[in-house]
Amino acid sequence: MGKRKAKQTRILHSDYRPPERFAAFPPPTYRASTVLFDTPASLRARDWRSRDAYTYGLHGTPTTFTLESQIAAIEGGEYCILAPSGLAAITLVDFAFLRAGDAALIPENVYGPNRELGDWLASDFDISVRYYDPLIGEGIADLICPNTRLVWTEAPGSVTMEVPDIPSICRAAHEKGAIVALDNTWSAGLGFDAFAHGVDVSLQALTKYHSGGSDLLMGALITREESLHHRIGLAHMRLGMGIGADDAYQVLRSLSTMSMRYRQHGESGMAVAQWLGTCPQVSLVLHPALPDCPGHALYQRDFTAPGGLFSFLFHPRYTEQQTDRFIEALQLFKLGFSWGGVHSLCVPYRIHAGRKDWQHRDKQLLRLYIGLEAVDDLIDDLAQAFRVMDAAPGAP
Template sequence: MADRKSFQTALIHSDYRAPEGFAAFPAPIHHASTVLFENVAALRSRNWQDKTSYTYGLHGTPTTFTLEARLAEIEGGEHCVLAPSGLAAIAMVDFALLKTGDDVLIPDNVYNPNRELGRWLAQDFGVSARFYDPMIGAGIADLIQPGTRLIWTEAPGSVSMEVPDIPAICKVAQARRAAGQEIHVAIDNTWSAGIAFRAFDHGVDIVMQALTKYQSGASDVLMGAVIVRDKALLHRLELAHMRIGFGVSADDTYLVLRGLPSMKLRFDAHDAGARKVAAWLKTRPEIARVLHPAFEDCPGHETWKRDFTGAGGLFSVVFDEQYVEEQTDRFVDSLQLFKIGYSWGGSNSLCVPYRIQSMRKQWSGKGQLVRFNIGLEDPDDLIADVEQALSALRPA
């Protein structure tokens, strides 16, 4: 090739290479769809499932590999695969492990998009999706069929806050696997962020996280992760990841990496603030129940006390049944510091009313349910905000 390149070619091909030796705390951001190979032999020899090298941006860059490794370490796992959202991570698990004729068990208090995905699998893909009492524990043995391949769990339920006995469910699945049945337990561990509940240590096979929450911490990223210890499970997840075409952006990956060093500090602050606000709400005559796993009257509290080390910022309340939906909606609308929106784990406090009776087959309560995410504001200011909004419950 001639030494002198045209101006246009020079814009694309430069001889400059930055010197080696630059070091800084942040992980570098590698923007790439196309990965370059030194020669044809390198192109043909690389395996996209082998994370010791690179093949295409969708299968990983140094930036995404770094986040995957750190998330696996946080959870006590070995391998991690990223997805564009928490729901995408759930879908990746389902499509990796289920096929027509298989059966999946899903707790009745599950994150509602997971419920809808189960219904879609049953309707259009010939997968049997059955919903079980989240407090069933070892009784799950009575529900497992020969074709049951996957048991979803969520600890606790992210709206109604029941804490399931995960070790009991896992022991049943392990016994079935020892007897020759292919069956795995997956958990949505987003509520605890992998900080307050060590899922693998309690027998779980697959951990799913919505990195949208505490890991990023700023309400500005959509991302999910699936973490495993078993390499055979990893390969099945990687195939589903490739076939669906899941990818995450380098910039979003960097934002999650940036949030990890402060995650434990933020989680503990959310936890302390939430307990203070929840304890105050427990004294209010308008509130019939406070659904917070750290409180003795929350379903599964003893299990939480045994297996968890913290609680984060998310809990729900049930209003006295004298208050109708119109009144509790007015309460939510009257809040000033609390904003109306889904999700949790960010700095800003949130509040959402749920029509829990229509969501849950096994819900027996009559009062209106409202979920709170306690952010990083001063909890005394949040209590004052709730107190002024409670006046909206009273008829004008």
């Protein structure tokens, strides 16, 4: 027996080995930056890309590999890479597939920061970025140039809710050698089958329904083709976009209830949207499952279930000041960005001034997210806020 080690050392090096065959439902939460190797040879031989072993916390742990495989399974994909936020996942797509001299197409109604990133790529990275009408359908073929590598889509647009013709866009892009990335967050991968409709890369902001708790940020990129997965993996490694084990655990915990939550958000959302359609204060309800929403026929053709996110336009007789009174009077609907949690939310949006396809500049838009509160209580809340707005000074 050698010399007994100092307490300071013994504290750091435990001989305890827990018994094997522990079984429980929750996946273990492995927190790690450093991963240990048995020999120098095994360290040198380890390929960070391989999902069969571990190299470093950034490249994966049993916890993150479990979450990746679950997310891929929900979407019917083969591969998944996690990112620290939905926006980080958007950034990974651009850095994985675009280089100086390439061109990208982005829909006019895209999630705002995706557009912001597109503008930055155009101004500082020598990438040509063109914004297109989300309802363009197969007409997109005319916009695809020999150097177009990437076509972004979002289904539906998460503020103005147009439903694009994803199969037509994918056909046109593939014929000309471009890949199609879809921000599929609205449907959580449950209400729209990205790969069955031709998409190459499906993006989820796991911050929304997958987390369900309004308490963390995470994104995911799901693919079926190994070569695409590898390019995203390389960008992920180069940009160092790791995620924390505890956040991964929280998402795994919430996933088990996601399909039931999604169904309820969708049903309650439909009920509230239909009621809003009967209100004289409302000029248009932008809900993909309702006939007045642009692209509704495509929703009916391609989607299987709605989510809880939609928008409506106030009658043009109301000013922003008056609709702000409405928002301030709401009690159950809280004012804040993001969605996918259990609480109802609202956000007033000013539509991007550069959008040539947007016809409703004379009307105020409010985006609603329908939580898990009772539908009658939500409708009562909206109804009392309409009364407050109508009674406000200067109201029509």
